[in-house]
Amino acid sequence: MRLSNFGVLEEAINNIDNTIKLNIYKKMYRSRKFEEGVIESVECKQIKSAVYLSIGQESIAAAIIEALGNKHYVFTQHRCHSTFLSLGGNILKIRDELLGLPTGSSNGKGGSNCLQIHENGINMFGHHGFIGENLPQAVGACFGSNKPTLCFLGDGAIEEDYIYPSIGFAVTHKLPIIIICEDNDLSILTKTEDRRSWDVSEVMKSFGIPSVNMADDPWSIYEKISGLFANTDGPIFLNIKTCRIKWHAGIGADKMHEWDRFSIVKEELLSLGLGSQLTVIEEEVNKEMDIVWDKKTLQQLLKK
Amino acid sequence: MGQKNLATTIKEITRNHLENCNGLLLGQSISAVGWVNNTVPDCKGIVELPMTDVAGAGIAVGTAIVGRRPIFVIRFQDFLILNGSQLIFYAAKVKELHNQPAPIFIRAIGTEGIGPCHSGNLHNIFMHFPGFNVFAPITSKEYEQTWDAFMNDNKPMMCSEHRDTFTNCEEIEDILVEDAEITVCAISVTRLEAQQAVKTLHGENVKCSFVNIFKLKPFSLKEEIVDIIKSSKHILVVDTGHEISGAAQAIAYEIGKKINKFVHILGVEDKTKCICEPYQNRYPDSEKIITKINNIIKGDYTCQKE
Ligand SMILES: Cc1ncc(C[n+]2csc(CCOP(=O)(O)OP(=O)(O)O)c2C)c(N)n1
Ligand SMILES: [Mg+2]
Numbered sequence: 349m350r351l352s353n354f355g356v357l358e359e360a361i362n363n364i365d366n367t368i369k370l371n372i373y374k375k376m377y378r379s380r381k382f383e384e385g386v387i388e389s390v391e392c393k394q395i396k397s398a399v400y401l402s403i404g405q406e407s408i409a410a411a412i413i414e415a416l417g418n419k420h421y422v423f424t425q426h427r428c429h430s431t432f433l434s435l436g437g438n439i440l441k442i443r444d445e446l447l448g449l450p451t452g453s454s455n456g457k458g459g460s461n462c463l464q465i466h467e468n469g470i471n472m473f474g475h476h477g478f479i480g481e482n483l484p485q486a487v488g489a490c491f492g493s494n495k496p497t498l499c500f501l502g503d504g505a506i507e508e509d510y511i512y513p514s515i516g517f518a519v520t521h522k523l524p525i526i527i528i529c530e531d532n533d534l535s536i537l538t539k540t541e542d543r544r545s546w547d548v549s550e551v552m553k554s555f556g557i558p559s560v561n562m563a564d565d566p567w568s569i570y571e572k573i574s575g576l577f578a579n580t581d582g583p584i585f586l587n588i589k590t591c592r593i594k595w596h597a598g599i600g601a602d603k604m605h606e607w608d609r610f611s612i613v614k615e616e617l618l619s620l621g622l623g624s625q626l627t628v629i630e631e632e633v634n635k636e637m638d639i640v641w642d643k644k645t646l647q648q649l650l651k652k
Numbered sequence: 653m654g655q656k657n658l659a660t661t662i663k664e665i666t667r668n669h670l671e672n673c674n675g676l677l678l679g680q681s682i683s684a685v686g687w688v689n690n691t692v693p694d695c696k697g698i699v700e701l702p703m704t705d706v707a708g709a710g711i712a713v714g715t716a717i718v719g720r721r722p723i724f725v726i727r728f729q730d731f732l733i734l735n736g737s738q739l740i741f742y743a744a745k746v747k748e749l750h751n752q753p754a755p756i757f758i759r760a761i762g763t764e765g766i767g768p769c770h771s772g773n774l775h776n777i778f779m780h781f782p783g784f785n786v787f788a789p790i791t792s793k794e795y796e797q798t799w800d801a802f803m804n805d806n807k808p809m810m811c812s813e814h815r816d817t818f819t820n821c822e823e824i825e826d827i828l829v830e831d832a833e834i835t836v837c838a839i840s841v842t843r844l845e846a847q848q849a850v851k852t853l854h855g856e857n858v859k860c861s862f863v864n865i866f867k868l869k870p871f872s873l874k875e876e877i878v879d880i881i882k883s884s885k886h887i888l889v890v891d892t893g894h895e896i897s898g899a900a901q902a903i904a905y906e907i908g909k910k911i912n913k914f915v916h917i918l919g920v921e922d923k924t925k926c927i928c929e930p931y932q933n934r935y936p937d938s939e940k941i942i943t944k945i946n947n948i949i950k951g952d953y954t955c956q957k958e
Binding site for chain 2: 477
């Protein structure tokens with residue numbers, strides 16, 4: 349059974365400044381609200397192409413990018429809305445990309461699973477549909493530039509054959525790359541127990557890579573990643589157990605998820621007495637989303 | 653001293669790129685057995701990729717994304733089936749899709765005479781997919797042009813090489829004869845064979861033209877060559893790869909479209925290449941080209957195996 353407190357550091361929430369906690373919450377809330385707008389736009393057929401929603405998984409990118417900033421090379425997986433937004437990608441460009449408009453992040457040519465950012469010092473490279481293909485590319489980019497690199501991929505992608513030799517290369521060349529497995533226990537709709545008997549973290553140990561296996565508690569992720577980074581000069585691996593609330597592609601839901609980290613985080617922050625700060629954040633984000641998803645604006649944009 | 657051979661030219665271009673231009677050369681077993689037929693210098697910037705080709709290609713593409721203009725060495729073109737995913741579905745796409753180029757120079761080496769293993773010639777596959785330049789240089793000058801085209805552009809370059817041409821020291825000129833009985837357009841190493849065939853036929857008083865095709869994609873023909881081809885009774889395109897859906901077929905179509913005429917092709921038969929005679933199914937040699945030409949002239953178009 350997967351548990352929401354698996355591997356969680358109980359004290360992490362108390363060790364982190366409130367400002368950082370609120371920043372993480374804001375990233376999560378913004379991603380959630382943005383995707384609620386996506387869902388509405390799919391329902392009213394303004395977004396016509398497939399969408400790969402992050403809903404349920406937002407805490408991972410939020411915590412990691414809060415901890416590391418946005419100066420890394422970032423290679424995302426297909427499910428990348430929350431990574432795009434947490435990194436500080438232009439929200440109108442992601443919206444327009446999903447709408448298929450020339451003002452999108454790839455001029456409307458890529459869509460939900462191919463988002464990219466190359467501006468304001470941020471470098472997020474678009475995924476191209478072969479799950480896990482981004483890991484060898486990330487390793488190559490890291491090797492070629494010697495720039496710290498982040499690579500996100502799923503628990504299905506990590507089963508591809510090109511993953512492990514790429515990790516071996518990163519180990520051999522001591523590359524500063526952080527590999528994050530967003531482990532939602534699903535490859536499309538097939539659970540891990542129906543796919544394999546082995547554990548990714550164990551494989552990573554055999555490579556000698558510092559690795560972490562835990563649930564998507566953002567405070568623990570934040571604390572772990574800050575600590576690990578200070579102590580190694582090669583690749584790092586994080587397997588983060590999380591829950592995808594919506595379908596693999598599209599806006600439906602099977603209600604299979606064991607927890608919703610967003611609700612847990614909100615409860616935690618409320619119980620710490622941060623309610624009024626949350627309200628401020630929510631109001632600010634809601635206002636932003638009213639503008640981003642304003643129906644009339646969308647109609648005009650799509651008419652052009 | 654004669655002219656330097658193709659292998660030396662490749663080696664010199666590579667050395668300059670690695671030593672002076674922050675370039676990289678990546679591949680598997682680069683230093684093994686003669687440094688890829690003596691085409692790779694022993695210098696900095698050489699990166700071993702000891703792994704599945706799919707991952708190796710991805711790493712090479714990653715270095716291209718960050719501007720290292722890597723040379724990616726594929727010792728045998730058959731491996732392109734594995735390497736292909738990263739090259740075709742990422743490197744060749746990202747410029748058009750994201751305006752983020754991944755300029756990678758793919759040295760894909762064809763070979764012959766080693767039977768069923770590693771003897772495929774697959775440049776046609778890369779002509780099929782959008783985003784590549786595909787050149788098949790077999791002379792030093794052509795290789796320099798291929799390299800310059802790569803350095804002056806952001807597209808991945810599929811450089812289809814052939815082992816049987818590495819010792820070549822000559823530049824190869826077209827032989828343009830008006831009102832020829834046949835014009836032979838040849839690709840890669842078959843150019844050496846076609847040139848030989850045309851010379852032999854000239855000795856037998858058969859009027860033939862010979863056209864070198866080294867830029868496969870984008871493909872174009874100079875006006876003077878179009879005129880020669882137009883004045884020719886028959887046209888034949890010869891390639892190292894399989895005839896079916898191969899480069900010869902694609903180029904025959906392009907030529908045919910230009911001059912509104914049927915164009916014949918000759919390549920490798922639709923069979924596996926095997927190790928011993930008579931099953932080797934090698935790229936067309938001059939003898940086979942001559943037989944094909946004679947049959948075309950006789951009006952017997954169908955014969956595959958004379
Ligand atoms: C190379 C390749 N094989 C198969 C697929 C089909 N496919 C698309 S998504 C997916 C599962 C991905 O699961 P995971 O990596 O865990 O990411 P998630 O969707 O769960 O976030 C598969 C098998 C693919 N896109 N690429
Ligand atoms: Mg998954």
